[in-house]
Amino acid sequence: MSFAVADEFLAPPPAAPPGIVVRGVSRAFGSVRALDGIDLEARAGRVTALVGPNGSGKTTLLLVLAGLLVPDAGSVRIAGHDPVTEGPAARARTGWMPDAFGTWDSLTARQVLLTFAAAYRIPPVTARLRVDELLATVHLTEFADRPASVLSRGQKQRLGLARALVHQPDVLLLDEPASGLDPRSRVDLRLLLRRLADDGCTVLVSSHVLAELEEMADDAVFISRGRTVVPTPVTTQSTWHVRALSLGALTTWLTSVGATWQPGDGSSPDGPGSVLMEVSGEAGAAALVRDAVAAGVPLTSLGPVTGSLEQAYLTLEEERR
Numbered sequence: 001m002s003f004a005v006a007d008e009f010l011a012p013p014p015a016a017p018p019g020i021v022v023r024g025v026s027r028a029f030g031s032v033r034a035l036d037g038i039d040l041e042a043r044a045g046r047v048t049a050l051v052g053p054n055g056s057g058k059t060t061l062l063l064v065l066a067g068l069l070v071p072d073a074g075s076v077r078i079a080g081h082d083p084v085t086e087g088p089a090a091r092a093r094t095g096w097m098p099d100a101f102g103t104w105d106s107l108t109a110r111q112v113l114l115t116f117a118a119a120y121r122i123p124p125v126t127a128r129l130r131v132d133e134l135l136a137t138v139h140l141t142e143f144a145d146r147p148a149s150v151l152s153r154g155q156k157q158r159l160g161l162a163r164a165l166v167h168q169p170d171v172l173l174l175d176e177p178a179s180g181l182d183p184r185s186r187v188d189l190r191l192l193l194r195r196l197a198d199d200g201c202t203v204l205v206s207s208h209v210l211a212e213l214e215e216m217a218d219d220a221v222f223i224s225r226g227r228t229v230v231p232t233p234v235t236t237q238s239t240w241h242v243r244a245l246s247l248g249a250l251t252t253w254l255t256s257v258g259a260t261w262q263p264g265d266g267s268s269p270d271g272p273g274s275v276l277m278e279v280s281g282e283a284g285a286a287a288l289v290r291d292a293v294a295a296g297v298p299l300t301s302l303g304p305v306t307g308s309l310e311q312a313y314l315t316l317e318e319e320r321r
């Protein structure tokens with residue numbers, strides 16, 4: 001996990017051109033400034049998380065990127081194309097999965113995908129093969145010939161994902177794709193996005209379920225009040241739970257080596273319990289385990305209190321709206 005921190009010394013390697021470039025994009029709805037001069041880059045071959053609270057502008061931004069909403073100001077490039085002035089070229093390269101996927105009641109899942117394949121001018125024979133393959137990918141083969149309207153919410157989400165992939169897009173935009181998916185389908189989604197990124201796709205995925213994004217994303221872009229914000233980096237120091245069979249042995253040792261800690265859980269020093277303390281990343285954790293074990297402290301587990309995305313998110317000074 002790395003954060004999209006603007007830093008010329010940490011500039012990514014120049015080889016892969018950015019799949020998505022957004023510069024100073026604004027879009028208002030009446031008096032609401034949904035996007036307020038946002039900047040963002042997402043690179044080919046990577047899964048980028050778009051993280052922000054409700055109302056921060058995620059859906060508005062994704063609609064602009066998908067060419068479905070014209071920005072008031074600023075510029076957008078999708079695989080090098082401007083969705084406003086080069087709409088067809090940009091859309092041909094963009095796969096878009098909205099947060100809620102409406103289907104036509106009378107069409108089957110297969111017909112929905114074939115209809116979109118036809119809209120993308122994929123020849124019928126190729127389309128049939130591609131649609132079968134996609135139905136299998138999203139585990140909807142057995143529902144292929146049932147009306148899409150009878151699918152569950154999670155199944156409709158998966159159909160929406162298949163639809164977004166019909167034309168093998170270079171840039172994939174997903175708005176809250178994991179909502180409504182069961183745990184197995186979420187794992188499948190994560191593996192699929194990873195595979196697409198490995199094949200060179202630019203994947204931008206929004207969610208408020210941070211743990212999920214943390215598992216699937218290589219980079220994170222934080223959005224607040226329609227702007228990109230840089231959270232305080234949290235990858236170096238973070239709060240960890242350190243647990244031992246004997247709370248007393250743990251705290252006595254920590255104090256003796258001059259470590260600072262706060263009580264976690266467990267009240268009896270004779271029994272198991274945990275403390276909270278600042279740990280310098282994985283390397284710091286490894287050193288802590290080594291030293292504790294060498295000192296005979298019966299450690300049982302340790303881990304960050306929350307994921308690094310969640311910690312970064314919580315450092316954003318943000319009012320929900």
Ligand SMILES: Nc1ncnc2c1ncn2[C@@H]1O[C@H](COP(=O)(O)OP(=O)(O)O)[C@@H](O)[C@H]1O
Nearest residue numbers: 029032034052053054055056057058059060061
């Ligand atoms: N069509 C619209 N008309 C009026 N206001 C809108 C419209 N779409 C979004 N907004 C407002 O723009 C802001 C950003 O919304 P949105 O992009 O949906 O946020 P998010 O997806 O991050 O929850 C919110 O304040 C929302 O109420």
Ligand SMILES: [Mg+2]
Nearest residue numbers: 058059060099
């Ligand atoms: Mg939204």
